Amino acid sequence: MPHAEDAKPVVAGSANCLIVDDEPSVRRSLARMLQAQGFNCLEACTGREGLKVLDQTGEIPLIISDMRMPELDGMGFLEAVRQKFPDSSVIMLSGISETTTAVDCLHLGAADFLLKPISLSELQARVARALEKRALVLQNRFYQQHLERQVQEQAQRIQDLFLQGVQMLARALEAKDAYTRGHSIRVSRYAVATAARLGFAGPGLDGIRLGGELHDIGKIGTREAVLHKPSSLTADEFRQITEHPALGERMLSPLAHESPDVLRIVRSHHERLDGRGFPDGLRGEKIPIEARIVAVADSFDAMTTRRPYRDARPPADALGELRRVAGTQLDPNAVEAFVAAFPDPGELPVSA
Numbered sequence: 644m645p646h647a648e649d650a651k652p653v654v655a656g657s658a659n660c661l662i663v664d665d666e667p668s669v670r671r672s673l674a675r676m677l678q679a680q681g682f683n684c685l686e687a688c689t690g691r692e693g694l695k696v697l698d699q700t701g702e703i704p705l706i707i708s709d710m711r712m713p714e715l716d717g718m719g720f721l722e723a724v725r726q727k728f729p730d731s732s733v734i735m736l737s738g739i740s741e742t743t744t745a746v747d748c749l750h751l752g753a754a755d756f757l758l759k760p761i762s763l764s765e766l767q768a769r770v771a772r773a774l775e776k777r778a779l780v781l782q783n784r785f786y787q788q789h790l791e792r793q794v795q796e797q798a799q800r801i802q803d804l805f806l807q808g809v810q811m812l813a814r815a816l817e818a819k820d821a822y823t824r825g826h827s828i829r830v831s832r833y834a835v836a837t838a839a840r841l842g843f844a845g846p847g848l849d850g851i852r853l854g855g856e857l858h859d860i861g862k863i864g865t866r867e868a869v870l871h872k873p874s875s876l877t878a879d880e881f882r883q884i885t886e887h888p889a890l891g892e893r894m895l896s897p898l899a900h901e902s903p904d905v906l907r908i909v910r911s912h913h914e915r916l917d918g919r920g921f922p923d924g925l926r927g928e929k930i931p932i933e934a935r936i937v938a939v940a941d942s943f944d945a946m947t948t949r950r951p952y953r954d955a956r957p958p959a960d961a962l963g964e965l966r967r968v969a970g971t972q973l974d975p976n977a978v979e980a981f982v983a984a985f986p987d988p989g990e991l992p993v994s995a
């Protein structure tokens with residue numbers, strides 16, 4: 644019966660080979676051969692001892708293990724090593740010339756299978772091959788992970804550039820029009836404060852911020868003469884106005900995967916609770932909550948800024964109007980959250 648004292652004690656640090664065999668003479672001769680090749684070897688006399696060594700050292704690149712050992716045999720040891728240290732290369736040794744054992748070991752993930760007695764040249768060749776294979780596997784994984792990260796970073800960069808582009812477009816759209824200058828930023832601020840009151844946080848709140856900024860981006864496709872008309876609109880002109888949510892959604896379709904909430908805001912910010920809004924005539928909770936929040940912010944900012952056809956309304960009046968249309972046009976919860984977020988009309992409107 645072997646004893647732990649038979650094995651070379653574990654030295655923390657730079658071991659790169661573990662030899663597991665219950666015959667001290669085999670261990671020693673293997674260790675000598677491998678040390679001559681520059682390996683720093685640890686030894687264990689059973690599978691269980693081998694696992695204890697690995698628990699202390701962590702992964703060891705090369706493991707050479709006998710098949711027949713007391714306590715935990717080679718097959719059990721191999722299974723445990725594959726589970727805990729899948730990147731270790733394990734070469735199995737056996738005195739039995741059974742091909743089925745070799746096949747079983749290879750199925751379990753052994754790097755190779757050697758029959759005793761082992762010649763130095765055979766050992767050298769098999770060890771070199773096992774380690775080369777291990778290096779290739781590790782290298783492959785590194786490239787794969789590195790590549791995945793690079794692809795992710797590039798996708799993020801592309802998205803950022805796209806966003807910068809549409810944000811600049813939104814600013815450019817407002818810059819042409821004194822009446823709507825700063826509108827999208829103010830709507831975004833109102834909507835974020837309202838959404839925070841309703842429990843939005845993290846990415847959900849970021850979506851509201853961006854959706855608020857971009858909600859009218861589709862107006863880029865509406866003729867200026869219609870956008871800035873000081874008198875009431877004809878039916879055809881009104882139809883042109885109603886096209887901007889769907890056009891905006893199409894423009895922002897590259898965000899569909901990462902930020903679907905932004906697209907929902909852009910498409911549905913003119914829906915009304917009573918179903919009389921556009922473009923889809925959605926009712927009540929069928930209207931995405933993010934869009935209901937932005938609709939409150941949009942309405943308030945529209946009322947409190949001067950337009951070609953009317954003056955700005957005082958903020959206190961506009962708050963009263965929000966409450967008046969809560970339940971028919973606007974979501975009452977979103978209106979109350981807005982009022983709670985901005986309790987002092989004297990501090991309104993916010994600056995862009």
Ligand SMILES: [Fe+2]
Nearest residue numbers: 858859912913
């Ligand atoms: Fe709009």
